[in-house]
Amino acid sequence: MGSENIKLPKIDFSHDDLKPDTLVWNQVKSQVHKALVEYGCFEASFDKISIHLRKSIFEFSQEIFDLPLETKLRNISTEAFHGYVGNYHPSIQLFESMGIDDANIFHEVEKFTQILWPQGNPSFCKTIQSYSEQLSELDQTIRRMIVESLGVEKYMDEHINSTNYILRLMKYNPPQNNGTETGLSAHTDKKSLTILYQDQVNGLQVLTKDGQWKNLDPTPNTFTVMVGDSLHAWTNGRMHAPYHRVMMRGKEIRYSVGLFSTPKVGYIIKVPEELVDEEHPLLYKPYNHGEFHAFSYSEKGMRCESPLKAYCGV
Numbered sequence: 295m296g297s298e299n300i301k302l303p304k305i306d307f308s309h310d311d312l313k314p315d316t317l318v319w320n321q322v323k324s325q326v327h328k329a330l331v332e333y334g335c336f337e338a339s340f341d342k343i344s345i346h347l348r349k350s351i352f353e354f355s356q357e358i359f360d361l362p363l364e365t366k367l368r369n370i371s372t373e374a375f376h377g378y379v380g381n382y383h384p385s386i387q388l389f390e391s392m393g394i395d396d397a398n399i400f401h402e403v404e405k406f407t408q409i410l411w412p413q414g415n416p417s418f419c420k421t422i423q424s425y426s427e428q429l430s431e432l433d434q435t436i437r438r439m440i441v442e443s444l445g446v447e448k449y450m451d452e453h454i455n456s457t458n459y460i461l462r463l464m465k466y467n468p469p470q471n472n473g474t475e476t477g478l479s480a481h482t483d484k485k486s487l488t489i490l491y492q493d494q495v496n497g498l499q500v501l502t503k504d505g506q507w508k509n510l511d512p513t514p515n516t517f518t519v520m521v522g523d524s525l526h527a528w529t530n531g532r533m534h535a536p537y538h539r540v541m542m543r544g545k546e547i548r549y550s551v552g553l554f555s556t557p558k559v560g561y562i563i564k565v566p567e568e569l570v571d572e573e574h575p576l577l578y579k580p581y582n583h584g585e586f587h588a589f590s591y592s593e594k595g596m597r598c599e600s601p602l603k604a605y606c607g608v
């Protein structure tokens with residue numbers, strides 16, 4: 295399994311004056327556009343999230359995954375990969391994840407906290423909500439830059455107002471033997487934008503446009519930003535949604551956390567007419583995101599190389 299490393303473009307979002315219509319904004323915007331067309335992902339530095347908050351997230355991840363299985367199973371969701379997903383399942387040997395819906399909204403996180411800790415856990419609640427809210431600012435900055443760079447900023451409000459945030463805490467156990475084992479199999483993310491943060495253990499790989507699996511080795515303290523299917527579809531294919539997977543080796547547990555901006559239930563994804571022309575024929579028919587999500591995790595959807603193309607490709 296001799297995959298090579300890849301160094302993704304590193305983009306700095308930490309300037310105090312990163313505001314629309316400034317020189318620095320336009321420079322960062324063109325870096326974002328270039329990286330997402332070419333790789334569908336990049337490294338982001340975003341210092342607004344304190345080191346303390348970053349550390350707390352992983353401490354709470356440990357605390358959550360150390361809870362008894364029957365407690366973790368109380369977090370149920372009707373949507374695939376949203377509630378608790380556990381390594382008690384033989385097809386997912388190493389992977390465990392806990393999804394928190396509307397993680398940027400305090401009372402929603404309170405409800406979630408109540409499920410796991412009926413006696414309460416205020417510092418958990420605060421940590422999850424602050425992390426999600428602060429990182430959602432980065433998500434919105436990037437999505438604003440994307441619509442601007444495509445000349446369709448008039449859709450910005452609709453674009454932002456039609457999404458929710460989900461935070462997913464993830465844990466990968468090391469393989470039992472000395473080799474390499476799949477932690478999470480190859481997939482594209484189904485939502486709009488994903489912002490990943492990992493502890494110091496690597497494992498994430500991306501498939502480049504020329505078909506090679508590459509190991510990511512993110513610069514410490516940076517976030518990995520990735521385009522999902524719904525943003526790829528909405529941009530009529532201009533933004534690339536890369537396949538990625540997690541391969542585990544070595545002896546250490548890996549923790550990661552993902553903030554996903556996701557279209558709201560029932561939202562119809564429709565390519566803006568400005569993004570369709572002779573050079574860019576329509577790639578995807580309008581579709582209901584929730585129905586596509588359900589399809590992509592159905593038995594039929596799981597067998598498709600590209601569930602998105604199978605579901606609504608023109």
Ligand SMILES: O=C(O)CCC(=O)C(=O)O
Pocket residue numbers: 462464478483490492498538539540550551552
């Ligand atoms: O753990 C990671 O770094 C990647 C997780 C992932 O791909 C996902 O949650 O969709």
Ligand SMILES: [Fe+2]
Pocket residue numbers: 481482483538
């Ligand atoms: Fe993913």
